[in-house]
Amino acid sequence: MHELDLKALGVTAINQKLYHIPKDTNERHWVIRNPMGQHAIACGVDAPLLIDIMGHVGFYCGGMNKEAEITIHGHAGVGVAENMMSGIVWVKGNASESAGATANGGLLVIEGDASSRCGISMKGVDIVVGGSVGHMSAFMAQRGNLVVCGDAGEALGDSIYEARLYVKGRADNLGSDCIEKEMREEHLEDLAKLLDRAKMKHRPQDFRRYGSARKLYNFNVDHADAY
């Protein structure tokens, strides 16, 4: 385990350190102290490192992550794990807006709540939120899974494409073209795996599934009032 003090080094020096760790090293575990809510911490990492960030982070922590397993021992600002490609970003606290925005792959776990636009334009990531998500979550969500163990805010899944949404609590207000869908065996299995990976103790049977009605896929004037 190696320690990096952000207060002493600054964000750029820490990111540069993480970018230049040799591929074949066994120095895999890095601990970042004093993150002080700074932005862009551990974004763009491209290696199978274990990174523990000991405190709160600002915007875009773990942005574009590839392969690294990043744990934030605090709350995360806007766009945590935005455009993640692979690996894991794990937030012990709450996350602000646009968590996991446009992310292509990997796993984002938020143990607390996530604010609005969680999973916006997601392109293949799996997101598991222990608490609730805010309005416009999964807006234009293309692919991947969003699991919400609490409630979902207004306009869930607005203009959604092929992403799958699972909500345990209330999802009273669905966005355009988002509908409740049948929970089949395969979905229960997928959901069980996701909950397991996120270490969340919930029964898949207690969730409901939402997805696209696919009515807005090709423009039709008779659906114009849905926009």
Place this chain on the structure above:
Amino acid sequence: MDTNVPRTPPRKSATFDDYTLAEIRRAASTGIYDIRGAGTKRKVPHFDDLLFLGASISRYPLEGYREKCGTDVVLGSRFAKKPLELKIPITIAGMSFGSLSAQAKEALGRGASAAGTSTTTGDGGMTPEERGQSRHLVYQYLPSRYGMNPDDLRKADAIEVVVGQGAKPGGGGMLLGQKISDRVAQMRCLPKGIDQRSACRHPDWTGPDDLEIKIHELREITSWEKPIYVKVGGTRPYYDVALAVKAGADVVVLDGMQGGTAATQDVFIEHVGLPTLACLRPAVKALQDLGMHRKVQLIISGGIRSGADVAKALALGADAVAIGTAALVALGDNDPIHEEEYRKLGTTAGAYDDWHEGRDPAGITTQDPVLAARLDPVKAGRRLSNYLKVMTLEAQTVARACGKSHLHNLEPEDLCALTVEAAAMAQVPLAGTSWIPGRGGY
């Protein structure tokens, strides 16, 4: 009826002209607004309304062909460790793979590289063809983030954060299902054959304070090496340029309403945004007020067609221009050679703008493999580099006539305007007078 009574000839309404009537009928029968490619078709004040004064007794010219007139430009010198060093101040604007065929993207890369300039990706990600053929490649960072990934970000020579486009400031995009081939669908992580909307706002930032943080993230990921551009549509150029500078941009790209698009509602193209000419002076003023003129470079686009346009844009304070439509025409778009096929599509060469439908006879705005194969990227690239060289020679000709040893030495004092409107927008005197509308209280 008494044929001796003088009759007024049939008179059509100026308000309800033939075009308007046809559009009402089209809307009534289809129930959908008109979507099309290209830029505004109405006439707006433009660079044509300006003239160069040339040398005289008080200014002496440079000898054509003998005395040097520099054309190079450095883009991104503010913060980037590796700014772009281009031989000419004419760049190729962002046009997406998806809206354009892979062959067209490759041709743009080839032509630009041969002429020593940059080309730009678009709303759909980076293809190996264009990266491979582009000496300088600018990678667009758009609200849709289609195809966005850190590897391509690091392969790029510069990054352009797209806030807006001149053809549709405040609008998102739409690639209709018929242009979604397997490859386009795969790059965008969406099913084949469905309409793909591109959001109009970025998913993870809103406003100038967030933009600053976003730019910081992009700089971190690319180790502060690459220039970061911010592209805006022409709406409030003074404030947008100032805010982009404040957010940390190295380069501002400003696209006026003549700017082309791959597919946008006609009502948007024709009725939203400022003409390119009206954007330029407020943008330069913003840079000057911040002490950033020539430190943060300004690229202007929207209806640039010739070396004269380039010279005028630079004289008004731009550092470089970008071209979209003209580059496509150089590749072979709207060539009368395909007239028979344009007729079958219900149009004519020079007016073909259904670029969203993917049936382009020239093989440029299509994903149909048979049509796309018509465009030879090597030959088309050669045509583009010829055209870029001609534009550069034209701009140099004008600059030498004004006594300038570099295109960037051109200045507003070299220009006059043919119309009051152009004089007001460009802030140069009306031809034959010393009157600049708005100056000195008039």
